[in-house]
Structures are given as structure tokens and as C-alpha cells.
Amino acid sequence: MSQVPPISRTWQAVKFVAPLAFLVVLWQVVVTVFEVNPRIFPDVPTVVRAGWETFADGSLAAHVGASMLRVTLGTVLAILTAVPPGVAMGVSKGSFGLSLFKA
Numbered sequence: 001m002s003q004v005p006p007i008s009r010t011w012q013a014v015k016f017v018a019p020l021a022f023l024v025v026l027w028q029v030v031v032t033v034f035e036v037n038p039r040i041f042p043d044v045p046t047v048v049r050a051g052w053e054t055f056a057d058g059s060l061a062a063h064v065g066a067s068m069l070r071v072t073l074g075t076v077l078a079i080l081t082a083v084p085p086g087v088a089m090g091v092s093k094g095s096f097g098l099s100l101f102k103a
Contacts, residue, residue: 024044030036031043038046054060 028044031038031041042050051060054063
């Protein structure tokens with residue numbers, strides 16, 4: 001098994017982080033240059049500070065849990081409403097008169 005040279009690993013890490021870092025810098029520049037209302041679009045330090053505060057007081061876990069519950073429920077409802085008609089269309093010869101996938 002060959003080892004990856006350290007410079008290659010460093011370069012891979014830089015390539016991975018660079019797009020996010022660019023977006024964060026762009027975000028801060030846009031907010032500063034255009035003097036955006038901070039109630040509508042806060043600057044980076046304000047968001048980092050608020051994120052740290054919610055992490056420190058323990059409310060972040062509750063909010064993430066609530067969001068995950070909503071995503072899970074939405075996915076389950078989408079599957080329950082989409083799969084049965086999809087299966088019915090797949091086994092039906094007419095497929096409701098649609099010929100989208102016929103050769």
C-alpha cells in the first residue's frame with residue numbers, strides 16, 4: 001500500500017476547505033460593502049457568536065433534533081405518497097396513457 005505524500009494531503013485539504021472559506025469571505029465582504037441590514041442578513045461574527053451561544057446553552061441539540069424530525073417526517077410522507085402510484089404505473093400496461101419511456 002503506497003502512502004500519500006504529505007504535500008498531497010495538505011493540497012487535498014486546501015482544495016476541500018477553499019470553496020467554503022471563499023463563500024464565508026464573500027459573505028462578509030457583501031454585508032460590509034453593501035451595509036446590509038443585520039436583522040435580514042447578519043455578518044459572519046454575529047452568526048458564529050449566536051451558533052456558539054446555542055451550542056453552549058444546549059439548545060442547539062434540541063433545534064437540530066426538531067429539524068431532523070421534520071426532515072424525516074417529510075421524507076416518510078413523500079415516500080408514502082409517491083411510491084404506491086409509482087409502483088402502480090410500473091405494473092400498469094397503460095401507465096395512465098403516458099408513453100414517456102417507450103422506445
